[in-house]
Amino acid sequence: xxxxxxxxxxxxxxxxxxxxxxxxxxxxxxxxxxxxxxxxxxxxxxxxxxxxxxxxxxxxxxxxxxxxxxxxxxxxxxxxxxxxxxxxxxxxxxxxxxxxxxxxxxxxxxxxxxxxxxxxxxxxxxxxxxxxxxxxxxxxxxxxxxxxxxxxxxxxxxxxxxxxxxxxxxxxxxxxxxxxxxx
Numbered sequence: 001x002x003x004x005x006x007x008x009x010x011x012x013x014x015x016x017x018x019x020x021x022x023x024x025x026x027x028x029x030x031x032x033x034x035x036x037x038x039x040x041x042x043x044x045x046x047x048x049x050x051x052x053x054x055x056x057x058x059x060x061x062x063x064x065x066x067x068x069x070x071x072x073x074x075x076x077x078x079x080x081x082x083x084x085x086x087x088x089x090x091x092x093x094x095x096x097x098x099x100x101x102x103x104x105x106x107x108x109x110x111x112x113x114x115x116x117x118x119x120x121x122x123x124x125x126x127x128x129x130x131x132x133x134x135x136x137x138x139x140x141x142x143x144x145x146x147x148x149x150x151x152x153x154x155x156x157x158x159x160x161x162x163x164x165x166x167x168x169x170x171x172x173x174x175x176x177x178x179x180x181x182x183x
Contacts, residue, residue, distance in 0.1 A: 102128025
């Protein structure tokens with residue numbers, strides 16, 4: 001059946017906390033039956049592959065309460081209200097990576113889980129970095145590390161990097177670079 005035969009009925013917010021809202025969306029299915037779907041409204045998320053030089057990037061290690069462990073990730077996070085993905089990418093790069101990108105190049109966008117999250121992730125390559133740190137969020141405690149891009153690519157492939165935006169951006173950058181060389 002075509003998706004055109006699905007009809008949106010209503011959306012009801014259930015609970016909000018910070019940037020997140022849990023809502024229920026009701027759709028009329030092609031059969032005429034109505035079905036309720038839970039949705040976690042997250043919004044725009046960004047990730048930046050920050051090249052400090054043509055062969056090295058910045059990774060950030062921080063504790064993630066959901067996995068109860070440290071996580072190696074790219075600088076990134078959620079966009080603020082009214083902020084474009086590019087503005088969010090620069091801000092997050094400054095907060096988490098300590099740099100501003102002289103050149104920010106769009107890499108890819110994707111939906112981390114289009115069944116239950118309304119999150120859309122935008123990934124960028126950051127180059128011509130200049131030290132320009134912003135204070136991190138109050139609940140962020142992390143370690144920055146400059147690593148060879150090839151090591152970061154290996155980390156994404158062998159699951160030392162598991163966070164979806166970081167994994168996707170590193171792998172996409174690796175494909176763009178042909179596995180080696182410049183972006």
